[in-house]
Amino acid sequence: QKEVEQNSGPLSVPEGAIASLNCTYSDRVSQSFFWYRQYSGKSPELIMSIYSNGDKEDGRFTAQLNKASQYVSLLIRDSQPSDSATYLCAVNPYSGGYQKVTFGTGTKLQVIP
């Protein structure tokens, strides 16, 4: 079982719709969770971090964490064509200190105009 699992997609949504990206992780002690956006040929860009159960909202993005289910998701409201990218889920076992972050393989999102 992979440590961090994501559906590779592509996930296609129409412009203006809500895109829902999901990620599961295997290590129960994981404490820190991140979503990165990576455009083709570019490096990843940190867009959201979440540490506690529940929802965290930032603009059109909402991260949702459920540690009991070992599940983290990213919702993108009012999806735009510029949101088309690969979204990487990343998990860190601790909330502080040096630890290696584990990345999922990413979900490719396509927003159709």
Next chain:
Amino acid sequence: GAVVSQHPSRVICKSGTSVKIECRSLDFQATTMFWYRQFPKQSLMLMATSNEGSKATYEQGVEKDKFLINHASLTLSTLTVTSAHPEDSSFYICSARASVGEVGQYFGPGTRLTVT
């Protein structure tokens, strides 16, 4: 804030030569820097982790004598690909962690290496 730069952005070299890639944190001091490699349509692969002033920790399967990492200061880490071969052609990305209490990583723009 939290800007990471890489140089060069793109390099083409001949097989057998060495290439140095620089990674700099521009507006913060990076206690830890990471080097990744990404092949087309594949995920990030962590190559090594370096802490300022100490030897890098390499991931399993990564040759430390081939991929030399130096983290001489809190704002600069370098990756040298020695005796490069065409199979080393890839997208090399560094990232930096701002402080001990910060776990998010900020990525540099990446370096596209092509070995001919």
